[in-house]
Amino acid sequence: MSATVQRAMSGPVPKIRVRGLRKAFGGKLVLDGIDLDVMPGTSTVVIGGSGSGKSVLIKCILGLIEPDAGSVEIDGKSLLDSPARDRAAARARIGMLFQNGALFDSLPVWENVAFGLLAQNRVSRPEAKAKAAEVLSQVGLAASVGDLSPAELSGGMQKRVALARAIAAQPDMLFFDEPTTGLDPIMGAVIDGLIVDCVKRLGSTAIAITHDMASAQRIGDRAAMLLKGKLIWQGDASALLDSGNDAVDQFTHGRRDGPIQMELRR
Amino acid sequence: MLLDLVAALGRVLLGACQSAGSLALFALAGLSHVLRPPYYPRLVLAAVAEMGFFSLPVVALTAIFTGMVLALQASTALSRFSAESASASLVVLSVTRELGPVLAGLMVAGRVGAATAAELGTMRVTDQIDALSTLSTVPMKYLVAPRLLAGIIALPLLVVVADILGVLGGFIIATLKLGFNGPTYIVATLNHLETADVTLGLVKAAVFGFLIALMGCYHGYNSKGGAQGVGAATTMAVVTASVLILAFDYVLSELFFVR
Ligand SMILES: Nc1ncnc2c1ncn2[C@@H]1O[C@H](COP(=O)(O)OP(=O)(O)OP(=O)(O)O)[C@@H](O)[C@H]1O
Ligand SMILES: [Mg+2]
Numbered sequence: 001m002s003a004t005v006q007r008a009m010s011g012p013v014p015k016i017r018v019r020g021l022r023k024a025f026g027g028k029l030v031l032d033g034i035d036l037d038v039m040p041g042t043s044t045v046v047i048g049g050s051g052s053g054k055s056v057l058i059k060c061i062l063g064l065i066e067p068d069a070g071s072v073e074i075d076g077k078s079l080l081d082s083p084a085r086d087r088a089a090a091r092a093r094i095g096m097l098f099q100n101g102a103l104f105d106s107l108p109v110w111e112n113v114a115f116g117l118l119a120q121n122r123v124s125r126p127e128a129k130a131k132a133a134e135v136l137s138q139v140g141l142a143a144s145v146g147d148l149s150p151a152e153l154s155g156g157m158q159k160r161v162a163l164a165r166a167i168a169a170q171p172d173m174l175f176f177d178e179p180t181t182g183l184d185p186i187m188g189a190v191i192d193g194l195i196v197d198c199v200k201r202l203g204s205t206a207i208a209i210t211h212d213m214a215s216a217q218r219i220g221d222r223a224a225m226l227l228k229g230k231l232i233w234q235g236d237a238s239a240l241l242d243s244g245n246d247a248v249d250q251f252t253h254g255r256r257d258g259p260i261q262m263e264l265r266r
Numbered sequence: 267m268l269l270d271l272v273a274a275l276g277r278v279l280l281g282a283c284q285s286a287g288s289l290a291l292f293a294l295a296g297l298s299h300v301l302r303p304p305y306y307p308r309l310v311l312a313a314v315a316e317m318g319f320f321s322l323p324v325v326a327l328t329a330i331f332t333g334m335v336l337a338l339q340a341s342t343a344l345s346r347f348s349a350e351s352a353s354a355s356l357v358v359l360s361v362t363r364e365l366g367p368v369l370a371g372l373m374v375a376g377r378v379g380a381a382t383a384a385e386l387g388t389m390r391v392t393d394q395i396d397a398l399s400t401l402s403t404v405p406m407k408y409l410v411a412p413r414l415l416a417g418i419i420a421l422p423l424l425v426v427v428a429d430i431l432g433v434l435g436g437f438i439i440a441t442l443k444l445g446f447n448g449p450t451y452i453v454a455t456l457n458h459l460e461t462a463d464v465t466l467g468l469v470k471a472a473v474f475g476f477l478i479a480l481m482g483c484y485h486g487y488n489s490k491g492g493a494q495g496v497g498a499a500t501t502m503a504v505v506t507a508s509v510l511i512l513a514f515d516y517v518l519s520e521l522f523f524v525r
Contacts (some may be wrong), residue, residue, distance in 0.1 A: 065402075088404070091399060096400040098397055102392055102396065103394075105394075119402040156424055
């Protein structure tokens with residue numbers, strides 16, 4: 001059966017299709033056969049314990065970490081197998097917020113925010129600076145912040161600058177690794193609103209990692225839970241709090257007792 | 267027992283071959299990005315300034331003192347053969363052929379090789395290099411290629427200065443302390459100075475500059491494991507660059523000067 005026929009039979013093509021993804025570091029298996037589909041214009045939140053491999057999963061999807069096995073297709077094309085030029089074109093449509101911000105500390109904030117635009121030669125430097133100020137205001141930062149260096153910002157401000165950098169080029173795929181961790185509740189809600197806005201208004205496709213259930217339900221259409229290298233549950237984000245899965249229940253309600261045993265001192 | 271030893275030796279050898287291979291691939295990838303657009307002239311310029319201009323003080327001091335001590339030792343040694351008059355030529359040949367490029371290279375390896383490894387290493391462990399590739403930028407092209415090119419450009423420029431100051435150091439000691447006649451010393455220097463010596467010294471410098479940048483970039487780019495990993499990368503960058511400079515100095519001298 002040809003791939004196109006197969007696709008015609010299985011309905012719309014997912015924007016992101018992950019199959020059998022495996023990744024081990026040394027002897028430690030982190031991802032053990034992940035299958036995930038993300039439809040165009042929807043957002044999926046990934047939840048899971050600390051160290052369960054959420055960041056590794058997102059980096060594998062982006063092709064920043066080479067998986068040991070499995071495939072990642074974006075718009076039906078594998079990022080890792082495609083030639084460098086196609087990969088660059090695909091990456092140009094991707095925005096990524098790294099868990100620790102990963103701001104370029106040698107550049108002022110505004111150049112960080114406008115980096116993607118400048119790299120694609122889409123704007124002149126003055127235009128880029130104006131655009132950066134605009135995006136900074138969307139994440140609740142004054143334009144004057146643009147002239148500071150990232151090291152002069154608080155942790156929460158760095159996170160918002162990183163978010164501004166991820167969305168500045170209006171990419172059609174967005175990846176957020178803990179976008180609201182370290183922000184106060186009000187700013188968290190503002191950022192959630194901004195992410196929803198990117199998905200709903202611009203029609204972007206998003207994957208977000210979060211530990212905050214309220215935020216997960218605000219951002220996500222779909223949700224998935226990662227445990228011991230597998231996605232043990234996938235469903236609607238609205239069903240997160242009563243999923244019927246014991247492990248998800250324990251996690252989302254933050255209970256100490258349940259199927260998930262934290263590996264504390266023994 | 268003996269087999270264990272052979273196996274261990276084999277592992278070490280295999281490891282060495284693997285590192286050499288990955289280093290060669292890294293160098294080739296970096297050089298190919300030097301040649302292909304987009305180019306980053308501003309980054310090349312910044313790297314040339316960092317490697318060349320800001321290394322001037324330390325290289326200048328090294329060169330002057332080396333020239334001075336060389337003149338001192340040369341005249342002592344040559345006087346035993348009543349050949350003090352040859353010390354001008356000894357100084358100028360040693361400086362342009364060997365000491366200028368090698369000492370400037372070693373100094374810059376300590377200064378710039380370490381800084382490059384630390385900067386790229388920090389960028390690696392804080393995900394900044396990954397962030398570059400999600401922002402329509404090829405990290406090898408943005409971070410590595412400009413530095414490699416800058417190494418090839420900056421070190422020869424530094425060595426020109428080092429050559430001049432080294433000879434000047436020799437001249438100062440020869441005339442002020444050892445009683446040489448100034449004009450005679452200069453004429454002797456110029457008579458023994460051949461274009462080939464200087465140009466081949468500059469070729470050496472270009473190779474050393476490339477090696478310094480390559481080692482800094484390679485170890486920084488591939489560092490892992492937080493602050494400790496960055497520290498290890500910095501050490502490795504300086505040590506490997508220094509050893510390679512001395513090894514390549516021998517190889518290039520053998521190739522060019524010995525006929
Ligand atoms: N480069 C690496 N080398 C070795 N091990 C790694 C590497 N990156 C991640 N790991 C391991 O993979 C596991 C998953 O890491 P990951 O960063 O994906 O966790 P996470 O789910 O994002 O956790 P958190 O919620 O704390 O961010 C961890 O046990 C970590 O030790
Ligand atoms: Mg993480």
